[in-house]
Amino acid sequence: MEPAGDPLRRLREAFRAGRTRPAEFRAAQLEGLGRFLQDNKQLLLDALAQDLHKSAFESELSEISISQGEVNLALRNLRAWMKDEKVPKNLATQLDSAFIRKEPFGLVLIIAPWNYPLNLTLVPLVGALAAGNCVVLKPSEISKSTEKVLAEVLPRYLDQSCFAVVLGGPEETGRLLENKFDYIFFTGSPRVGKIVMEAAAKHLTPVTLELGGKNPCYVDDDCDPQTVANRVAFFRYFNAGQTCVAPDYVLCSPETQERLLPALQSAITRFYGDDPRSSPDFGRIISEKQFQRLRGLLGCGRVAIGGQSDASECYIAPTVLADVREAEAVMQEEIFGPILPIVPVRGLEEAIEVIARREKPLALYAFSNSCQVVKRVLACTSSGGFCGNDGFMHMTLASLPFGGVGASGMGRYHGKFSFDTFSHHRACLLRPPGMEKVYALRYPPYSPRNLRLLLTAMEAHSCTLL
Template identity: 40%
Template sequence: MANRFQPLLDAQRGHFLSDATKSYEWRIDQLDRMERMLLDNKEAFCAALYQDFGKPPFEQLFEITVPAGVIRYYRENLKDLMAPQPVPIPQGLEATGNRGVVYKEPYGVTLVIGPFNAPILLLLDPAIAALAAGNTVILKPANTTPATAALFQRLVPAYFDPRDVSIVTGGREEIADLLALPFDFIFFTGSSAVGKVVMRAAAENLTPVILELGGQNPTIVDETANLDIAAERIAWGHNAISGQWCIAPGYVYVHESIADAFIAKLKAAIVAMYGDDPIKSPDFARMISTHDTERVASYILPDKVVHGGRYDIAARYVEPTVLYPSTWDDPALQQEVFGPVLPVMPYRDLRAMIDIVKRRPKSLAAYIFSKRQETVDYILGSLSFGGGCVNQTNLHCWIDSLPFGGVGYSGMGKYYGKAGFDALSNTKAMLIGNPDLRLDVFPPYAGKDIEKNLSVFS
């Protein structure tokens, strides 16, 4: 049976093979169209986010302003990113009129599969990088945010030629059919479980992939930390989007000497942000589904609740909850929580604690709160993770100059800014030879000074 999306792939590939997408003008035109789609429909996008899972205004606008900033970066830097880059070559070759050049060329038709938690930002940011690099794009938004997906389905054809950018909506069947096709590149953001499915499918066609996944992100608060700053930033970083983002602090290790003080300040910070009854707060989002609400609520151990603990399955609500003292045997530490339940554990010895953390699956992010540079250097040198912050949470992933992505279980590949352009481009390395230079390195070799002739390559 023919794949229903084959004609869509064929149309984009035919357009790509015409070389139309490789020009600077085409790329700028796509970026301009993307920007107009976002800004012309800002209110509609915000309303869709609220309809899908009650995103508050700041989190709504965040999903518009960040992609707009990425577009601005590429518009300002695209000519430099596209330009062939001279690179050093062995002195002997360079002295005889040869030179090395690296070209960046687009891969071709790119499939971008987005997640539900940031259904605009995390669908469009990869697409923007792909377009800037000269690729055509097929977008697959999350089916668990139906209002946002429906809006994309209406707007994308209104702003883009389908040979440049198209959209496919639906669920597992549609994703399975898409993944059966031989795309030139696949960019997936979502869970590690689905990431494995994507990677297996990509392997059938040897399609390169970027996988932006997740995991339990460690947060370490040592005895020198500014506890007011740490508590406030962890409270926001963990509970924004109701804890449903892959870079949220997943658990906290706090030095035992300041654990009680930290817990008190963390509780106060949560109340300051969301009030005594967060279900009434206009700034606290809902869980994406009743199933996920049940899942996250099951992690709440009543005897360890020091803050929060209430939930309403029908309302898709879990209160910002702090569990202390948690242990690695607790349900909330068996997998990524992806919800507003935060396990906190005390530690005494930094090196012993880091030894425990580094033996667990590598995380997408990690956060360190300390005023002691020696501690920061030790953690950064010993612990492997995708990226993170010192004395801050979450914001590293929205900065163009900081490549964003995971490692190991939390994903592969980096993007944002120049890293995104490079990731969505094939690096074509070229040696440009001197047309008049004879190299005496060919047979027959009898009577030749082979070492001398080979010295040109060193």
């Protein structure tokens, strides 16, 4: 790889020359990204299997198809998204043209994580390219096989005067962040997010931070335990639990816990067989470091289901911990693995109290046969996203923004939200050069009559004068 400064200079020159601004150029880049996905599908499936033991089903569903869908959506809507957006005017500006122009920021940096190394790299890239930016892509060094494909193959499909991949670990990323970018998009942990934000602040660079958090899952007494177990188990153990929007812990009454445990065992057995280690559909932990961290959490509460592990292949069985207390280690950090704690509460109100006193999560789930219960959880809590009676299906809709709030992140993307995130919305007003006698009402010497006329002319919309 060339030193970071060289590609940054090259990309900045290309942006200043206006290379990325035409719609035709942006569309060509998006089409190239689509061809990359189509031409290298098997290569990508193999890389994801090597990195995460991810099945072809999970890889197609959560990595390739979502990325391709974002490309297709952007290509269909690119010219409409790029159009100037007309805005309402007051009486004082009736003869003017007022609009919002969507301009690219310039040189943007995308730092991607390892858990969905294709999806969480390419989906923000779609937005950055559609918005007309030059892009520096920093894939995760932890998902080595996918990183290799992104570094060696993807650049062949994009204009390399406007796109670069930079490799390396924390040290190289730290040096990269010393450079000035026009926008930074980061997906990862809150701890690293703070480092990124601190580096960005030195240059007053705007950021989107897609972070994690402990996503609560309230299960009401009024529910079908097997339906809940099927859905919670699927979304908790998908990608071996290494999903930032996975249900991180269950809040329910002791009675519901006892009904839920055999249902969860039934679901896990149907999904992965009597020995999940031999299932082709159950993934592995990404690294020994993460494996050891997760194994240390197995001593919390009571192991009601699973609990087996094998360091030689970074395997941790689909696990349920019952009777977990809030103060235990498994409740202090995002789990990011196939472990599901159940925290008993007396009912809905206590569950809402538990959620409210913790940091705002990236996602929140509520299961109940009563729509009033689901709506109460929604009304009394705050989270990046919310889904009633299912797992993270809300993030499959490009018409919904995806992002966190508070400690779980800032900013949003997916679909048009990605385009808007990577675009500067420039306020524009074009006034004709004539009509000076009308506009002279503004000038000194001031008079009460002119003030009344001006206030009347501007009252339709508020106006701030700096």
